[in-house]
Amino acid sequence: MTGDNNGKHTPDNDSIAENLTLINEDNPAGVTENEAASQEYRPVVTPEMVNIFINEAMELFEEAETALLELEKSPEDREYIEQVFRVFHSFKGNAGFLGYRDYEKLSHKAESIFEDIRKGRSLVNEETVSVLLSVIDVMRDGTRNLKPGETADLPGKDILIDLLDNLEIFSQLLPEMTEQPPVDTPAGVTVTCTVKEEEDFFYQNGQCRDNHGEETPCPPPLEKPEGKERCKDPEHDAGSPENNKKQSTIQRAIRVDVEKLDSLLDLVGELVIAEAMVSHNPDIQGLQLDRLDKSLLQLTKITREIQDMAMSMRMIPLAGTFQKMTRLVRDLSLKVNKRIKLVISGEETEVDKTIIEQISDPLVHLIRNAADHGIEAPEERMAAGKPETGHITLEARHSAGEVLIIVKDDGRGLNRQKILKKAGKLGLLQDEAKDLKDEEVWNLIFEPGFSTADNVSSISGRGVGMDVVKSQIGKLRGRVDIRSTPGQGTIFSIRIPLTMAIIEGMVVRVGKAGYTIPIISIKESLQPRPEQITVTPGGLELITIRGEILPVIRLHELYKIKPTYKNLTEGIVIVVESDAKKCCLFVDELAGHQQIVIKALSGYFGKVRGISGFAILGEGEVSMILDITSLVNSAESLLENSTAKHAV
Amino acid sequence: MAVRERLNPDLLDDEDDDDMEDSQEGKYLTFLLNNEEYGIEIRYVTEIIGLQNITEVPDMPSFIKGVINLRGKVIPVMDVRLRFGMEYRVYDDRTCIIVINVREQPVGLIVDRVSEVLDIPPGQIEPTPEIRKDRGNRFLQGMGKAGEEVKLLLDAEKLLFHWE
Missing domain, CATH: 2.40.50.180 (CheA-289, Domain 4)
Incomplete structure (x- = not known):
């Protein structure tokens, strides 16, 4: 099963589907075709299948999110368009087979929007991305809580479907409007448009469409395999040369239980010690044993390689974590009405899994702070002679056994006076404030209860956060340094030992x-x-x-x-x-x-x-x-x- | 008369498989302390090892001798003599460490020597006489009768976790 799990990278992700078909054939449970047709198609869903579905869905959503964010930057990029389309298509298939109708419906809507985009009948714009991102959010939250044997209702799906319908209308109108950016169309125009669109879609999508078209009259189970088979129609395969090319660059991976990995590490640690005990055994000390020495040397070498390899297995690139920040900055910039660009570098830097799990929250805090307090409003930036768009840089690299993660903004910088005033109020100052070095002043913001924001916003400024940032990084045996120049921005450097083990x-x-x-x-x-x-x-x-x-x-x-x-x-x-x-x-x-x-x-x-x-x-x-x-x-x-x- | 089986302590490693759970009922591993035989329920015992290099850990009660390296795991070891308030005896080549696992917590017990695995059915166990609650008695579960002999059966939970 695990091998099939790579479905993330295959255009037609039918590992679950195949599984299901098998189960169904093995277990017809005496359901006649008539009965099946009258009943809702109810596959036998095992808890394992639900788990696989959830895992795959999480990967798919992440993939789609990444692609959508890229599309926002370069809306014409075929590769990303195809990717999003594929993700929704795969997810729709999976959801459909497990009988999660709400998910199927929603992902179908999303898929058809991208179908239009693929066909050049519509363009990607900010709104498309926003709506689809919220679709993904809702489905992700829902999927995470799925439990075997429960029906999967998706609260709020109607609103999303409405939103998606509106998007579909745009694309319908678009050919006449050509390149003009779509305007908010009142939701009233709907019915005729949608129907026409549906027919259109039917035509365009050919056989694959019937997979879904049968939604209302449910297909008898026996036809299901064929339906799925047909999904691999030439149209989809047409996209495959590209996909194949892409696949070759994607690492093949299997899922392994972390506990197994950790016990492997323990064993390797033992091996290293046992090897040393053999090589330096007192019984052979001082003896001239050329052949044994040679073999031992070989043993030592292999042992070291195994050790390195085992260690590297716990190492994961930061890319996934950084990716989440892209989304965060995007949402933040809309919320605070500032133009902010997140520049990422070094996302391929690998760190221990424990770090990946724990670094996310501190980074979110730092980036929120940077977006909310650091980066100025566009007018203020213009007035200060800075480019209108603020930049937040997220950078990672290895340096001397440590991983260095830098969060940098080109905003207004920390305000020494404000910090000192606040610190005085909180009773944090013992020495003469003037004597404090800048570094010491900046470090004050890590004190519990510290927040200098004039206005407490919904994003940051509740005064919790910075001390949490520090303690979380401390847990990873890391540390944070702050450098800040008024008017030029603030740099947070986080240093964490490469591995926890x-x-x-x-x-x-x-x-x-x-x-x-x-x-x-x-x-x-x-x-x-x-x-x-x-x-x-x-x-x-x-x-x-x-x-x-x-x-x-x-x-x-x-x-x-x-x-x-x-x-x-x-x-x-x-x-x-x-x-x-x-x-x-x-x-x-x-x-x-x-x-x-x-x-x-x-x-x-x-x-x-x-x-x-x-x-x-x-x-x-x-x-x-x-x-x-x-x-x-x-x-x-x-x-x-x-x-x-x-x-x- | 209870059934006796002689068991090579080295073989005990294989005794702790899950499917052995049922047959572990009523089985006790017995060991010697100050020439007196004690028993501990076999379901707690994971293995028996020879004495190892013990690294002392600061600020511990005297009966916690320190830690050992058990195939890459660092586990605490307790000198059961000292736990009972007996006098310290120099470790020799018969000194053993019985590794027990209680509440997911592996701990090594240093004993004078390990003797055998015994079947003591519940019917053969008498409550500890309430005459004198001295230091050692607090950790007793009961007195097991095996033929003419009496084994002092230990309560592993209390032994590890009962602090005054």
């Missing part, structure tokens, strides 16, 4: 224990000289590095283990940073860095102080991953306590 870690030793520190948190490591060390009366140790005074956390004290070295000058001090706050961690030695597979903390433990998870090291040993953020914060409170004590 693997990090580059530095293994450090304290006594017998091994801890792992994520490399991205490490600023530097050093062996301090005696003159760098200061001890406060409260017993807090400080190390001065290039003028910066940093508190020291002794890991062996924190975790009550016996260290090899107790003297700061003998061991190693690692400077770690989180959220622009730094501290020093004192350890015995560095034991080398490696790629580590992160294992979540067992639920049995609850939360462990300063530990974010476990890692399995090359030798199969379990090491704890240090939670640098919480360590840095605890160091800071140590520092505050000790200075407070000192002051008293």
Whole structure:
């Protein structure tokens, strides 16, 4: 079944249909032709079929949405027109076979509009796109909630059908009006036009049409296969050279349960460790075993390749997520009456599936903010000597083990005064506001309850959002930086580690224990000289590095283990940073860095102080991953306590 | 007299198939602690492994010895002796880890040694005498009679999740 699921890319998507026909033949249930004709045609719908239908429908809708948005930019593009037509056609077929009449009707209407467009009898305009997008939205919401054995009523379909009918009238009138943009025609003109159009359509669409034409008198089940067969008429096949060409560039894919994928990853992690255990087995150390060494080398190589491959299987391009933003910006620009163009680049950048699932909401927030607050109204832009159309740029690229996602607008930029005023009101300012660096001021907008918008609009400005953005990105172990220039716009840079499952870690030793520190948190490591060390009366140790005074956390004290070295000058001090706050961690030695597979903390433990998870090291040993953020914060409170004590 | 089967602990790996569920009723895996025999319901047991490198985890009660790497999964291990308030005994080559799975939570139990799988029908189980609620007694489910011997049957849920 899974193989057939590629229906998304085939013009006639009849995997469900075929399935159904089979079931029907196998299970005639004694229904005579007469009975069948008098009854509504009721196929045996299994829950599995409904699921396949839903999955396929989601893909189809996404495909159509993408194509429609492209069509809005280039209304003449044959390829996209064909694509939309195909999607509605396929969906209509699927819905029809499962007996979802409302969906069938609606998608048929949509299909016929594109039939006209295909035939050059009508043009794509903004309204076509808008109406069809809302048709897709309604059908998508409905489809998502479909349950086996339930009838599928589509609330609001009548309004949509009316809208679609109106569109059809335009196309009918269009030949006389030639290139003129269609105007809103009163809905009254309808009846005759529509009927004529219907006949016309009948003629044009030939046999395929009868698939639907039989809608009122329902076809006896036995004829169904033929009907479907006929659907693959030359007309559709005519489009296929193009389709074939397109198909060849589309990746073939199968659906795999994420859990299976994750257990595969676990196994691969094991394999890597087992491989290391064999290659570095003490029994063969120091022996001259040329042939074995060669084989082991080969084993190592293959193991690494399997590992890379397994990792890449969780990686998905950002294109789907970015695509949703195109739609968002389009809807937003209509809503706020601004001209906004979304420029996307790097959508092919691949990131871990978890990131895909979680990055969408933060991006929506940022883009909404940019559209609502960032981009100025057209008049204001003109007055400022900027192009009337505002640009929001959404960009992604890989950079040093991280994925960098940039949301940039060329709007008015953040307003330092307003932010400071608001922050003052909220009691967020402790220091003298003038002393704050721009960066620090911008970061204030991530505080909970912060919103500087003068008018709270329906789109953004409820003051929830930015703090959510930050916490969501934080969950992905990422961070957000803001840069903003008044009058020129704002840039949000989101950096997220490429994958959630693997990090580059530095293994450090304290006594017998091994801890792992994520490399991205490490600023530097050093062996301090005696003159760098200061001890406060409260017993807090400080190390001065290039003028910066940093508190020291002794890991062996924190975790009550016996260290090899107790003297700061003998061991190693690692400077770690989180959220622009730094501290020093004192350890015995560095034991080398490696790629580590992160294992979540067992639920049995609850939360462990300063530990974010476990890692399995090359030798199969379990090491704890240090939670640098919480360590840095605890160091800071140590520092505050000790200075407070000192002051008293 | 109860039916006895001798089972190589290594074979237990295959015991936890789903279709074995029915036949697991009334079966207990017995192990030794301080020369006393204890039993735990076999349906909780996923496997028995030898002692492994244990990584200590900070801020844990003393009976949580740390975590082990069980084929790529990191699971906590508990020293059952310490859980019962018995004295620590140096691990040797008979020391075993019984991996049990309670509420989807795999945990390893460190025991002196594993002995056998026993059938103890419900009729052969007596309630724990209410004489003294000492530390160990809280985790008992009952006393199982197997021939002349008495096995102390553990309540796995309480053992793992009962915190005072």
